[in-house]
Amino acid sequence: MKISEIGEQALIKEIAALVASTADRDGVGIGDDAALARFADGAYVATSKDMLVEGVHFLLPGITAQDLGFKALAANLSDLAAMGARPRHAFVALALPAGTECEFVLDFFRGMMQLAEKYGIAVSGGDLVASPGPLAVSVTVQGEVRREQALLRRGARPGELICTTGSLGASAAGLTLLLQDMPCDDKVRAAALKAHFRPEPRVREGIWLAKSGAVTAAMDISDGLLKDIREIMEVNGCGALFYEEKIPVDPVARAVAAAAGRLPLDFALHGGEDYELLFTVPENAFEGLSGAYLAHFGRPLYALGRLTEEMRLQMVTKDGKWEELEFAGYRHF
Numbered sequence: 001m002k003i004s005e006i007g008e009q010a011l012i013k014e015i016a017a018l019v020a021s022t023a024d025r026d027g028v029g030i031g032d033d034a035a036l037a038r039f040a041d042g043a044y045v046a047t048s049k050d051m052l053v054e055g056v057h058f059l060l061p062g063i064t065a066q067d068l069g070f071k072a073l074a075a076n077l078s079d080l081a082a083m084g085a086r087p088r089h090a091f092v093a094l095a096l097p098a099g100t101e102c103e104f105v106l107d108f109f110r111g112m113m114q115l116a117e118k119y120g121i122a123v124s125g126g127d128l129v130a131s132p133g134p135l136a137v138s139v140t141v142q143g144e145v146r147r148e149q150a151l152l153r154r155g156a157r158p159g160e161l162i163c164t165t166g167s168l169g170a171s172a173a174g175l176t177l178l179l180q181d182m183p184c185d186d187k188v189r190a191a192a193l194k195a196h197f198r199p200e201p202r203v204r205e206g207i208w209l210a211k212s213g214a215v216t217a218a219m220d221i222s223d224g225l226l227k228d229i230r231e232i233m234e235v236n237g238c239g240a241l242f243y244e245e246k247i248p249v250d251p252v253a254r255a256v257a258a259a260a261g262r263l264p265l266d267f268a269l270h271g272g273e274d275y276e277l278l279f280t281v282p283e284n285a286f287e288g289l290s291g292a293y294l295a296h297f298g299r300p301l302y303a304l305g306r307l308t309e310e311m312r313l314q315m316v317t318k319d320g321k322w323e324e325l326e327f328a329g330y331r332h333f
């Protein structure tokens with residue numbers, strides 16, 4: 001059924017019922033002019049907003065409504081994770097082309113709910129409007145964090161190690177499979193597409209790292225390692241040196257790169273949407289931190305380089321050569 005047949009109010013009622021299980025017990029739920037939320041005493045509210053536009057950030061029918069809902073929330077949660085904040089509320093606005101099916105909208109929220117329920121996030125409000133052009137999605141998330149624990153991009157110093165919470169390049173491998181028709185092992189294809197459509201934001205990891213007190217600067221990897229590290233470099237006035245042999249190239253990226261005749265390292269350095277956390281720690285804190293992290297999460301932290309005094313972006317290759325790195329990732333404008 002089209003939205004025009006059922007009407008906006010009826011559709012909103014269906015959405016409200018769909019997301020009701022996540023409603024904040026202290027809040028008032030959906031249906032008033034604004035949402036009410038209570039935050040812990042002494043907590044700061046961390047807010048992040050993201051917008052996705054059809055034809056720019058995603059293609060239809062290239063992505064399902066459920067995956068789109070999941071991914072839109074995942075990208076936002078990744079930003080809160082990068083601050084070390086505990087996510088609490090999500091607000092969703094959709095601009096929908098005429099003729100959009102109700103089921104598309106409900107599926108969008110069903111996909112989103114899979115993540116919201118996992119992390120106890122209330123879908124607390126939003127808006128639906130008609131779009132004369134493409135479909136657009138805007139999600140705002142709010143979380144809470146103690147001011148002294150909040151992870152910022154500034155605070156890093158030369159000599160500190162550059163780390164990630166996971167391997168890189170699997171999402172770019174998935175995108176490559178979507179854009180190029182090529183033979184590929186079924187398991188590899190499934191893993192690459194999952195990484196691309198259903199990225200797992202490092203919510204618990206970000207909170208854990210913030211509480212550790214060892215992290216000096218953090219952000220999430222959304223545009224690609226080399227583009228994102230530049231943000232850390234610029235705000236802290238330092239350079240970065242990576243060690244090629246320590247870049248955690250995802251096995252899926254290796255497999256797809258081989259099939260596509262591409263370099264696996266390119267997927268890891270330039271591919272975006274990995275949604276791992278990128279952060280810095282003093283060298284003497286890394287061993288203790290990574291040991292405790294491994295014990296807690298069952299996965300390692302990766303130290304892949306270090307910050308340097310000089311404002312340069314460089315890599316020591318596997319055969320010991322020093323190379324200047326160029327950014328070739330996603331450009332927004």
Ligand SMILES: [Mg+2]
Nearest residue numbers: 079219220222
């Ligand atoms: Mg970010």
